[in-house]
Amino acid sequence: TPEKPKNFIRQIIDRDLAEGKHQQVATRFPPEPNGYLHVGHAKSICLNFGVAQDYQGTCNLRFDDTNPAKEEAAYAQAIEEDVRWLGFNWNGEIRHASDYFEQLFDYACELIEKGLAYVDELTPEQIREYRGTFEIPGKNSPHRERSAAENLSLFKRMRAGEFADGAMCLRAKIDMQSPNINMRDPVIYRIKHQDHHRTGDAWCIYPMYDFTHCISDALEGITHSLCTLEFEDHRPLYDWVLDNISIECHPQQIEFSRLNLEHTVTSKRKLNQLVTDGHVDGWDDPRMPTISGMRRRGFTAAAIRDMCDRVGVTKKVNTTEMGVLENCVREDLDRHAQRAMAVLDPIKVIITNYPEDQVEELSAPNHPQHDMGTRTLFMTREVYIDRADFREEANKKYKRLVLGKEVRLRNSYVIQANEVVKDDAGNITEIHCTYDPETLGKNPEGRKPKGVIHWVSVSHSLPAEIRLYDRLFNIPNPGSEADFVHAINQESLTVLTNARVEKSLQNVAPETRFQFEREGYFCSDRYDCKEDRLVFNRTVTLRDSWAK
Ligand code: ATP
Numbered sequence: 242t243p244e245k246p247k248n249f250i251r252q253i254i255d256r257d258l259a260e261g262k263h264q265q266v267a268t269r270f271p272p273e274p275n276g277y278l279h280v281g282h283a284k285s286i287c288l289n290f291g292v293a294q295d296y297q298g299t300c301n302l303r304f305d306d307t308n309p310a311k312e313e314a315a316y317a318q319a320i321e322e323d324v325r326w327l328g329f330n331w332n333g334e335i336r337h338a339s340d341y342f343e344q345l346f347d348y349a350c351e352l353i354e355k356g357l358a359y360v361d362e363l364t365p366e367q368i369r370e371y372r373g374t375f376e377i378p379g380k381n382s383p384h385r386e387r388s389a390a391e392n393l394s395l396f397k398r399m400r401a402g403e404f405a406d407g408a409m410c411l412r413a414k415i416d417m418q419s420p421n422i423n424m425r426d427p428v429i430y431r432i433k434h435q436d437h438h439r440t441g442d443a444w445c446i447y448p449m450y451d452f453t454h455c456i457s458d459a460l461e462g463i464t465h466s467l468c469t470l471e472f473e474d475h476r477p478l479y480d481w482v483l484d485n486i487s488i489e490c491h492p493q494q495i496e497f498s499r500l501n502l503e504h505t506v507t508s509k510r511k512l513n514q515l516v517t518d519g520h521v522d523g524w525d526d527p528r529m530p531t532i533s534g535m536r537r538r539g540f541t542a543a544a545i546r547d548m549c550d551r552v553g554v555t556k557k558v559n560t561t562e563m564g565v566l567e568n569c570v571r572e573d574l575d576r577h578a579q580r581a582m583a584v585l586d587p588i589k590v591i592i593t594n595y596p597e598d599q600v601e602e603l604s605a606p607n608h609p610q611h612d613m614g615t616r617t618l619f620m621t622r623e624v625y626i627d628r629a630d631f632r633e634e635a636n637k638k639y640k641r642l643v644l645g646k647e648v649r650l651r652n653s654y655v656i657q658a659n660e661v662v663k664d665d666a667g668n669i670t671e672i673h674c675t676y677d678p679e680t681l682g683k684n685p686e687g688r689k690p691k692g693v694i695h696w697v698s699v700s701h702s703l704p705a706e707i708r709l710y711d712r713l714f715n716i717p718n719p720g721s722e723a724d725f726v727h728a729i730n731q732e733s734l735t736v737l738t739n740a741r742v743e744k745s746l747q748n749v750a751p752e753t754r755f756q757f758e759r760e761g762y763f764c765s766d767r768y769d770c771k772e773d774r775l776v777f778n779r780t781v782t783l784r785d786s787w788a789k
């Protein structure tokens with residue numbers, strides 16, 4: 242197969258290496274620990290760590306932890322676990338923007354001393370008003386022309402905790418008339434009397450993202466700082482800060498488009514709302530587009546990486562269909578998941594000519610094409626089939642069990658339905674069949690039953706809870722709704738409590754993936770599946786049957 246053309250970022254890297262601008266590539270993945278990672282972050286992770294891998298460079302995991310109000314150590318831990326699970330590892334110790342607080346403070350002082358930053362006392366509302374808009378140029382703060390000495394003294398007193406939140410801030414002195422609003426004297430430090438999950442009460446002033454990020458990159462010797470498109474307008478500020486402080490390294494910021502996925506949201510704020518308001522059962526609910534949610538649902542890391550690869554890296558804004566992700570999952574599981582039988586909605590079949598106490602051990606392959614070993618199925622007089630696999634009458638298109646007709650039990654015999662038993666309400670409670678003992682592994686004489694259905698033995702099967710998941714939102718782009726909560730699919734979870742699974746699943750380990758034949762791909766629940774209570778999550782159906 243011909244090699245795929247390299248994405249534009251890899252082309253830039255190739256050129257930089259060829260020109261000798263760098264000897265080695267260094268990237269970073271910089272999440273803010275204010276929520277769990279989602280499928281969009283997976284794209285950034287695959288890009289940053291993938292580049293480092295392929296160019297024998299390095300990639301740092303750096304927590305962008307400058308906003309103590311929203312950040313927690315528990316989020317940081319979950320992020321670490323998710324990056325590892327996705328199959329990546331970082332260079333050396335985990336980094337934190339908060340590791341650099343002291344250096345960041347010194348660089349801020351340097352800007353002040355150079356007359357490039359000042360302490361402002363406008364209120365946050367006034368700052369907004371003075372900043373102007375795209376049409377209206379900004380105007381200078383009355384505090385803009387303080388002396389460096391006065392600014393330095395005030396900034397140090399800010400750090401010492403002498404002033405209340407919002408009373409003052411430090412601003413870069415750039416250009417209030419700039420057509421780029423980010424350059425209109427951006428705030429680079431604010432006062433926040435709030436403990437930080439790593440630095441405790443050491444600081445009551447915290448640096449802003451635009452000031453922190455570029456310096457953190459430079460301190461780590463990052464060569465290519467890859468970020469999403471919304472930071473394009475921040476690049477002049479990224480460069481301005483690094484150009485005006487005494488630091489050698491000047492990483493190149495390159496922007497790419499975010500990953501958006503249909504039928505879900507990829508904003509931490511919205512995902513947080515789903516969790517907080519109880520629309521889902523936690524950040525790792527299998528319906529969530531979080532990495533931990535997708536993992537719990539049964540998606541593989543390889544499938545998520547494959548999807549990121551197929552989506553590619555460009556500057557084009559677009560939204561990926563859920564089907565792309567689901568097809569990656571199907572392909573991976575079709576190849577790697579072993580087969581098993583589960584009856585989701587059981588109805589009892591009594592095979593009247595099968596000896597009452599007989600139990601036959603039948604061998605079934607774990608995979609139809611690849612050698613993944615075999616397992617034992619138990620054939621008995623009473624078996625369960627799915628209620629949807631039987632009809633009293635049906636036309637020729639229905640290739641399952643019909644009264645008076647034959648069908649094959651997968652990996653077992655051909656049976657024929659002879660009569661049904663019904664309860665008072667008219668519901669079928671039993672189907673009485675006969676089997677043809679000559680049909681194990683071969684067709685019956687002179688006829689060829691069309692259908693094959695799955696089944697389990699009544700006595701040699703186990704009860705299981707099966708959770709069927711569907712898309713969390715009814716519409717392709719819930720994020721664009723006035724209130725995305727209204728677009729939640731109320732039928733996104735169906736719990737089946739009467740299901741039966743074959744006995745080979747008795748001691749299944751958590752997070753084991755299966756194709757339940759004819760039903761779909763399933764995964765034993767990471768937390769709830771125990772020896773005495775089997776729980777399986779449907780990862781994805783066998784085919785894309787979702788009605789748009
Ligand atoms: P959110 O908007 O969900 O809060 P964020 O960008 O604020 O996301 P961060 O924790 O700051 O979240 O993101 C860490 C990195 O992941 C950043 O470099 C960011 O650009 C990248 N990233 C976040 N969302 C996406 C996405 N949908 N597609 C690609 N990259 C993303």
Ligand code: MG
Pocket residue numbers: 273
């Ligand atoms: Mg961010």
Ligand code: MG
Pocket residue numbers: 273509
């Ligand atoms: Mg954010």
